[in-house]
Amino acid sequence: MKILDLSAGDRDFLAEVESRSGQNLKTCYQCGNCTAGCPYTFAYDIPVSQVMRLIQAGQREMVLNSKSLWLCASCQSCTTRCPNEIDVAKVMDVCRHMARESGCVSERTTKLFTDAFLQSVETHGRAYELGLMARYTLKSGRFFDNIALGPTALLHNKLSFKPHPIQGKEQVARIFERFRKGE
């Protein structure tokens, strides 16, 4: 097991997460209520309460490399029940932003899905599900995960074969463009 050197904790990490999320993480007293309510705990490598603890301890690498960041669905049960009124889901969001920025991606498929989704929005102005699925499948190489769904979805006309591009799709594309320029 990895032994933490507390004196080597990265205080800037705590400060950065706090300022980007607008949350005071020093109020977390590790009651575990976030972990207790989190439906995704079973899939996490680090339970959300320990993510909070590791941020407090300035463990940038452990946090940003955690799979948990990518498996959080922002379902808000942690935020809703935190006795110290920390917006935990927002903290997870911010950590995910930071992980993305520093190139730490421990759940590749999740990131690919996100990217494919946004790519679709950037191209068409709206999410084009068949297109984004195709793109995701191509990039991830995971051909069999949802293959069984194909007939079900098609049978019921769930997926449109054509995208629904909007007239203002350039406007949407410019949102992304300006965003990337600003970063």
Add this chain to the structure above:
Amino acid sequence: MSGEVSQLEELKAAIRGQLDSLDCVIGWEQGYDPLHATPLFIRSEADLERLTISPLAVHNPATYTTGFKGKKIGLVVRGCHSRSVIELLNEKLIERDEVVLFGLCCDGVVSQRKIRAALPADPGFVEAVELGKDELHITVAGEQATLKLQEVLADKCLHCAYPDPLVADVLIGEKHAPRQAASPACQDAFEALGNEEKLAFWQDTMSRCIRCYACRNVCPMCVCQDHCIATSRDHLWMSQENTPVENFMFQMIHVSHLTGRCTECGECERACPVDIPLMLLRRYMNKQVREVFGHQAGIALDKTPPLLTFQVEEARIKERDW
């Protein structure tokens, strides 16, 4: 002005009827020249003959009442004067059964300042004054000048909501239709100025003050008698130095002690020898009192001045917002 003549006679008759039971009745008589009136203390029939009630008779007789405490006196009062009397009664500074009020329904009194300004030159001693229905004929050095009465009425009269006495034992003259009080234009204009301009104005104005205390001495609500904290040697409230700050401090003491009590008779401003517009302060304070407490001094008997009482929840004070 036959109406006035008959009113004067009616008043004299009323006073005559009670003169025996009163230590003194306070009215007005001609002063050092026909243009100026001065208070008259009537103790005899002979005194009574000198009584005048012309628009030149401006002084507030309520100012003298507290000095007569324990004695029974009569007062000739106009609307604004009656407000002072009511306020004094409400504050238990005089007793109702110790004053007999001869009320005059008032059409306004003159402003000597406006007369002076309207005359071609400083009149000095005036030889004769003749009152017409709407004008004033003033003879100085043999030459007569005619002034429109309306143009030389005191500002307070132009905006007066209470021309008729609100309390009186005898009422002389015809009552007026109800009127709305208004704020004079100069008041609104001054209030609209910025802090810097206002401060500069008072600095300038207060450098004129000669600390004669006339404003205090004529004020009917200044009842500290000889014990005003502004002139006490024992209190550290202020020095006797004649500087803008100390002069202004004196005015702050005066206006602070008048909070919720000032009846806007305007005597302070009238008496000021250096023309300091003291009513700016009074009217503004009264407006605040009206807004917060819905109170106006001296318009009804048996009202407690707002600073001598309180409500647990003050509807119009939002101090917790800060």
Add this chain to the structure above:
Amino acid sequence: MAKIAYYPGCSGQSTSVEYDLSTRAVCRELGLELVDLEDWSCCGSTPAHTVNHVLSAALSARNLALTEQLGMDLVTTPCPSCLSNLRTAAHKMEDADFRAKANALLDTPCTKQVTAQSVLQVIMEQVDPELIRAKVVKPLTGLKLACYYGCIMNRPPALMQFDNHEHPMVMDNLMTMLGAEVVPYPLKVECCGASFGVPRVDIVTKLAGKLLDAGRELDVDAFVTACPLCQMNLDMRQGQINSALQEKFRIPVFYYTQLLGYALGIDRKELGLKKLCVNPKPVFNKLKETAQAS
């Protein structure tokens, strides 16, 4: 007729087209005129806010600005995910600095404060319940339903400001009003797996399976949902769940608008009932039987 700006959301064009259809039909029947935002675009959904909050807000704010251009200050959407994004954007843009950052990404800035509400909230707050009761022609009597609200329709409560955040009741009340028996479903706000169906289907089968299990425990005829993602995970993926968990769930999963529309007597075609993956026929058979029996 009350006019309200309407934001259908991307899924309404594909996976949940029946939700969009039935929503329009129901609103028309209840006297709510939905005015589509012209040329609306994607709100950014979950992927955008996991990347950046300004980007996410800007994608949503484009649609808030469209609402503003219609001269309206309220926009309604059937989809809780869109709702959450629109409300988050509106809330964050109350801060002038943030608003400036988001507007910097937009061609047309969003200058006014626009409120987003779910269609459910609009129906419950703007339509007289007596009107609904009076319009019911085919009551849902005899039907045993579990109302499942999903995780973000009411949470976090400070942002969403609608209904009880742990134990929401509006759909329960609506279904009861239509004559159905609503069971006290305990996992009303528990997450179904959200958009992990694509990248991590194992997560969805586990979480959604748990939700179906809790419904079966209470012997329900069907689920009622208000969220395209929830409906899809429970309905379209029911087969996946069955194979992953060795289960045999066959529980139809409706949008509340479909059942409401049915009760109001709206043509079945307009309700898109055919689009449901788990065949709802048993439910309607049961309703017919009950109707005949009485």
Add this chain to the structure above:
Amino acid sequence: MRIGVFICHCGSNIAGTVDCESVVEIAAGFPEVVYATDSMYTCSEPGQEGIITAIHEHNLDGVVVASCSPRMHEPTFRRAVERAGLNRYMFEMANIREHVSWIGKDKAHNTNKAADLVLMAVEKLRRNRPLVAKSFTTVKKVLVIGGGVAGIQAALDCADGGLDVVMVERDQSIGGKMAKLDKTFPTIDCSSCVLGPKMVDIAQHEKISLYACSEVESVSGYVGNFSVTIRRRATYVDWTKCTGCGVCTEKCPSKRSPDPFNEFLGTTTSINIPFPQAIPKKAAINPDTCMKLQKGKCGICAKVCPVGCIDYEQQDELVTVEVGAIVVATGYDLFDWHKYPQYGEGRYPDVITSLQYERLLSASGPTGGHIKRPSDGKEPKNVVFIQCVGSRDRSVDRPYCSGFCCMYTAKQAILTKDHIPDSQSFVFYMDIRAPGKGYDEFTRRAMEEYGAQYVRGRVAMIYPHGDQLIVRGADTLAGTQVEVPADLVVLATGVEASQGAVKLGETLRVVPDQFGFFVESHPKLKPVETNTAGVYLAGACQGPKDIPTSVGQGSAAAAKALGLLSKEQLESDPAVSKVNVNRCVGCQKCIDTCPFGAIKAVTDRMGRLKAEVIETVCQGCGICTVTCPQGAIQLEHFTDNQILAEVNALCPPKMNNVSFE
């Protein structure tokens, strides 16, 4: 005047951030200061001796000490100057610790500020004059508000010490929360066996009069001479006749009255005696459920009562008592756990509070001491305890620790095993707070001997599954989520201030803190005193407390009351208002505004009205001084001139280019 200035270092408390030597130097130059020095601890024995010696050596007639808050040591230094022969009011304090050194970081600014505060004190002292206290007699009677264990202890101690006691209890019986408990920690002795005899003592003590079903309506007066109005609520039973035989309660047909004594676990009769050991053991009618009072029908209790004590026409009654001191022992209320929707908001009958669980455990409770869960009366096997429900949770505005929940939860886990040997308890906790004697050992026993499984983490939700409840929490030590199927869930609901506390505080002029607990005079040195002289605090009304601490405080409050009233006479503070009759114009405005009726109108030899202060009644607020335009009535020690001297010291008129004085 010859003034001496003493600057205290308070160790490093002041000297750490204030240059005390500089302050001495500056102070030496202030008007009429003839001596200035500093010392390490001015309040210490040598520090005080230093002041006394200096007074003698330098012939001082006034002393300024710059140190801590006057609320801390003003009495100490006043006694010191008095020992040196000065009047105690020829002393002023500058607060350079709480108001300077502890709150400012910049040493230069702090030093400058400290010097300003010393100048202010010097300027005020120059206008001080000797004041002499007046004496007044006191009423040798104590009012105890609240009949829980703290109030009971205070009342008994006062009565045993020779004072008359009036006890006012809002409920029908005294005993408070403790009377509802089954056992007490850490000894597991029977609560009612411990408390019962003390309750009986209250009833039988000749010096104690007990008003149950009563509340304090208003309080006037001041230390030594309070006048208290008590509202005795109508019980519809003449308690002078009622023998507590209980026949009426047996025959009463209206059996659906809520049962507050059993924490609403069951219902009771409309006419009722809450429990067998109740004191006073008198019946009372709940007017909300009594058929006779609601509908005019029934009247059975009146028919069956052997002594004819039922009185349906009874009205509330107001009683006035004169007392010298007041002990407030109003206890606490339980947090309303319905604020946690994730615990079901009351939808699940088998989620109960810890106090309800006490009633289930108690032999005198609704189940006769058998643990039966409310939903179906079954004996639970898996019992889950959740701690910190309404404690240490700022999201529900209860950030404080309720203090004793850890202990009673351990006790309840132990008792659960005693009652149901094949049961298993799970305790969700955050930290175990067990600092009392034998307390930690007790919680260890719950785990080690009784097998309670302690789980460190909060519970996120409870939901039903079959006839059980699934409790989903975290085990933060194992670093994971956990689920327990429970037959019964007991919430360790936290402590909050008694509901009537804020209103009572207004009546007594005792300030509640932001949570409604009464604020003591000093958190360390005056824990049972309040800022209103003669009013003392006991028990949980001051903050969460367990039984031994409450009892200890009850005794402490009693000791304070006994000490106060042991003197034949009390001295009044001479810092009261005084009228300068020459300046007084007799307008009586001061009389109108005085809240205490301490000013009266008198006629002087000339027949003129003048105001006169009744010195022992005046409380020294100074409202009158501001009311008087001519400054004729001056609050001694806080006269216009004294305050103006301070203003002028801080804002020297020359600042504004005015020379002055």
Add this chain to the structure above:
Amino acid sequence: MSAQDEQRELRIVGFLCNWCSYGGADTAGVARFIQPTDLRIIRVPCSGRIDPLFIVRALLNGADGVLVSGCHPRDCHYAEGNFYARRRLEMLKRFLPITGIDERRFEYTWVSASEGQRWQHVVTEFTRRIHELGPAPFFNPVSEEEWAKLALDGAARGASCACHG
């Protein structure tokens, strides 16, 4: 505002009642709640003892700010003192604008003995406000030249005043 100005203390006078607010300031001190150092506190028994003229005197003497704090309404140690104070202080606050003294230089509020944190907040906020307003303008002329100018201007304007009847 330059760093140096921020460093410079302004003169802020506090009038605090002994029982609540002075205690609250003590509580803040005991808890080491760091505050700006500009404020100097005058202790009075009750907010009902505070004559609005004390505040005027301080302001005219050149104080840059005056802060008054008493017990919360209903919590007055003397039962009614803060009720009277509230009326008096409110009138002063509302009156100040006519004098040209910025009314933001004066504030009154309620802080109880237990509210150390609130006291810190009040002091910090008020001090910040006063620093934003900057030093109070002098009422008297500050130099001989100004004195002379004032006198000459006054003389030139004469006794007349537009605003006068």
